[in-house]
Amino acid sequence: MVVVMTPDATDAHIEAVISRVRQTGGEAFVSRGVHRTIIGLVGDVDRFRALNLRRMAGVADVIRVSTPYKLVGLARPPGRSTVFVGRTDTRPGVPIGPGVFTLLAGPCAVESLEQTFEAAEMARAAGATLLRGGAFRRHSSTLAFEGLGEAGLQILAEAGHATGLPVVTEVTEVGDVELVAGYADMLQVGARNMQNYALLDAVGRLPKPVLLKRGIQATIEEWLMAAEYIAQRGNLDIVLCERGIRTFEPATPATLDISAVPMVQSLSHLPIIVDPAHASGRRDLVLPLSRAALAAGADGILIDVHPDPESALCDGPQALGGADIRELASAIRRLAPVMDRRNAEVATPAPF
Amino acid sequence: MVVVMTPDATDAHIEAVISRVRQTGGEAFVSRGVHRTIIGLVGDVDRFRALNLRRMAGVADVIRVSTPYKLVGLARPPGRSTVFVGRTDTRPGVPIGPGVFTLLAGPCAVESLEQTFEAAEMARAAGATLLRGGAFRRHSSTLAFEGLGEAGLQILAEAGHATGLPVVTEVTEVGDVELVAGYADMLQVGARNMQNYALLDAVGRLPKPVLLKRGIQATIEEWLMAAEYIAQRGNLDIVLCERGIRTFEPATPATLDISAVPMVQSLSHLPIIVDPAHASGRRDLVLPLSRAALAAGADGILIDVHPDPESALCDGPQALGGADIRELASAIRRLAPVMDRRNAEVATPAPF
């Protein structure tokens, strides 16, 4: 950290800052300039932040120099992590990380056994190695579909079992975490809950991988801090998911921040995938944005599929139907090798 | 709603839309143009939304014409509501609404009995009629102050009792709602939880007023929809609180959307107050922004006070000290009459 003093700061002001820093075991180095003095701090940044130096007399600004996330930050030497989903004693799990391009696909909402099985089969046939699906949903309109709840989790788990695909589903409340973890192989924390610390705390204490979506209003740093919060609770199996940020552009529901993919990779060792559908809101944009995600270096994508998008109860306009998903699968097959990535292997379906 | 057909939509496409609308009991009126046909829908908008018309063949766009919030929307004839906080059989409660300018003040965080009593007394002396204070806080850093929890609620309630001020405090989790409601006269839903529907549901079922802060990324419409969600559960005692939105401007932590005050008043009958501190992040901006809120027509402001801002455990840089709060009180006293508002009366302290 660097403390910048005001032009009229006195020696007493400077001494007070140094003294407060040293009391916490830190070191302070003073550079006196003609107009201003700056003080460089060395030590535990969390302790320094608790000092509220910015409020001290004569302090103009406190500038953070080092990154505030340690566990999810890039190690030295830098390397990239792989998270395995659905790992058991007998299965290695599906990898998300370097060298692989993982397709997570399934229905936005689990509507029925039939629809879910059909969507799961579509997903598997297209090369998906993880099945995603929503069982809990909350919406502002009383008429809108709010999910099947535990029945939906059961359907999803059965569909995963039938296709051999580990299952990813969203959890929105602390009270549901245990229930959802009983069915799912990976827990998704949605964009709206990216800073729901109680929920982050709960999933951080579980031995299950977490898919952490970026908040629509979150900076990359806030997103990594949320991941750090999970990691501090003991769970480092975190996959980040870029899904678009809110900007002034009205043509799309959110602006996919494609730069976040290489930017995150320059700051963190965690895998990062992209959800191209919620940012674009349109089926015809999902394919080009999926290709862009792969080419930008993402470790995978998250896709909505539906056997009959026209009748989908949730987010139909952006769900891919049969022809769309086959076109996407073909594009991935051609592009992935150029990016030195293979498709994650399709796990052999488990016998019933 | 208006359905806009594509230029190449056929008669069969148009008939299909009309037929789907009529099945739900709605009416459809067709305007055939040279290049396009548009279809006006009359009936229950929620039902129309569930039809997914946008996905039908030949449909270019579906444009919503009426507002989606009914309970919190402006009535005809338009009028403005007053919410009373701390109303009991023996006290009328403190009003927030037209004709009054209500000052909600207190410590951002309840740190100790002494600090809270001192801050409460500062607040009361400055004309505050509601005592705000935080007992539950969650932060990403393990070292940061996370609140005293129930002990904090007790302190706050005692300070309210001593000063005669009803108490407002934030609730961040569904599981805490009952506990917090046992101590507080008004529950605050923070900006991060504006779309936490489980929490909105819980406070919507309580017979206590709710202070609903605008999410940092929320449009005015989304904010009013969140209020509608609370109102649909039976609780119409909602006060909105503008606290700044996230923009590209780095000079302030958020951009106070002052236009939201008259804009909300043209759309909803609910009272609206302003939190000038979290948007500006600086004590010296709190005073001018408070005056601006009052002049723009807000029904009140929410202010941090601290007996010793330099040592505050939370948000110290924006908390007002003794001299600041007296200057603010003086400004309100001079400006409120010009805006045809009186200060909400200071309730007589209850005897111990």
Next chain:
Amino acid sequence: MVVVMTPDATDAHIEAVISRVRQTGGEAFVSRGVHRTIIGLVGDVDRFRALNLRRMAGVADVIRVSTPYKLVGLARPPGRSTVFVGRTDTRPGVPIGPGVFTLLAGPCAVESLEQTFEAAEMARAAGATLLRGGAFRRHSSTLAFEGLGEAGLQILAEAGHATGLPVVTEVTEVGDVELVAGYADMLQVGARNMQNYALLDAVGRLPKPVLLKRGIQATIEEWLMAAEYIAQRGNLDIVLCERGIRTFEPATPATLDISAVPMVQSLSHLPIIVDPAHASGRRDLVLPLSRAALAAGADGILIDVHPDPESALCDGPQALGGADIRELASAIRRLAPVMDRRNAEVATPAPF
């Protein structure tokens, strides 16, 4: 400036930075930490910026500590400037600055002699002391009104002469500066041209006050830098005008950044006024936002008036008619004294 080195920067890297800084006559102070070294620079910031230190090996970041604007920045001791418009040997000019609240009003576009005279008279009667009006306009649609050009300038000047109000009008191109300056007492640089350096250069060389609108995408710092650019050419008679920034909120055409008023006043001695109409886009928001501007500490407001807003050729929805402007005038008369401001005096109309 502070140069932050990477954790693996070598002594040679550090020496190279110091040496480059010293070559330009600057001083460098080194603070070696456990993990990182930081180097504080003292001297001419413009020279430092030209060094491209950020590109040197071992440099992680270069942090600017002092503000980059000198001429428009706050002096020590801080004071606020007044700009006089229409000053001649025989008239003192109309002040914009502390202690006064100046109303600049007139038609968005000069449409005809009659409309302009009528609007000017409405403006004057409401307490305006400066007449604004647009003669040059460019729009993307070929059918839209593009202004009367020099004929419009003549009309405006005559209306100003008749009412005794100095005249403010926008100039959009370098080639028009001389022409416009021949008729106008103050030149407005519009939001779209805030970084049109050729235009800033031209108005910076004139002995006429400049009204510099904030760009819809401009940070406060970029805005002050644009003012600095004008000031560097010799013209310090600059008035800033906040008119809203582009955000995600669709309810208003732009979000009025009311915090910019006190923020600019904490950074610069220049007067600052507010244009409440272009941010709100609605006549019914102009009045509350005008009051908010005054209460926030602005030195004036810029208002559209039109004898018949329904038929206005430009921006009619936000122009005030007769009843609106009288209500505004009344609000200003009541609020200004509370803010320790008087209306700028209405100049005595010059004899024909």
Next chain:
Amino acid sequence: MVVVMTPDATDAHIEAVISRVRQTGGEAFVSRGVHRTIIGLVGDVDRFRALNLRRMAGVADVIRVSTPYKLVGLARPPGRSTVFVGRTDTRPGVPIGPGVFTLLAGPCAVESLEQTFEAAEMARAAGATLLRGGAFRRHSSTLAFEGLGEAGLQILAEAGHATGLPVVTEVTEVGDVELVAGYADMLQVGARNMQNYALLDAVGRLPKPVLLKRGIQATIEEWLMAAEYIAQRGNLDIVLCERGIRTFEPATPATLDISAVPMVQSLSHLPIIVDPAHASGRRDLVLPLSRAALAAGADGILIDVHPDPESALCDGPQALGGADIRELASAIRRLAPVMDRRNAEVATPAPF
């Protein structure tokens, strides 16, 4: 267009709207609903806009249904255009459009003959078929490099001649258009000038292709309207260039709106390329974003190259050096065929 009436609009209000529409030769179709009446308009949208219907009594809203750009909008049947740069009687010119992936590369700023020739040779060797370079630059700091002016244009033209690459350079002022057009094969309109209508007018009257960058604050619709403005002057040889928009994310100077590539292609027949450097501001992001642009369907990219990025006078941090550009060239060679695009052919160097 659709006119939405207020719930309390009278028959007289409705008749007045219809009558005003019919006076301009348009047709109006009325749909009376239980709560509201809507009126569909058919005819010339530009005429309708000039009617100011929104200001009429009883009108709640006017909703535009068709797109406001005709010349640059998608034709029926939809097809994509190719723009040829540097076409003469004897050379076909370099294509930008479907089936090709065009690399525009060169120095951000022309600093000297030697640097420009070296950069041009680097560009050509990497597969660039167009040479870009800046001769006119304006900056807010008096010390910053402002370009060599006409001398720079001469150097650039010579470098283009020597390498056989047609030349693209920016023009920032109307007064320079003729001069720049005398040297360049394609004129670039920068982001800051996207709505500089005088400049758009000038380049719209030239028989030279135009590269139109998106304004940092511009919506896709505003960008296409700017292109329409150029096209209306007779010049349809327009290539759009996405370069990032301003958002709240501070990690990058701008947020590259990758969705704009397929979105624009669904709205317009014009070619679209991407400038990955100005959005990312960092050399290490240029490669992944270039790949993403290609994969998203862009027709080309615009790249800064410099023989010695460390010493570049302009935007050095994002300029590619020799090794970077070779890596980029290799990535394009591998990815382009997967996207069914070939590199634009390298034109044979013209003899001196």
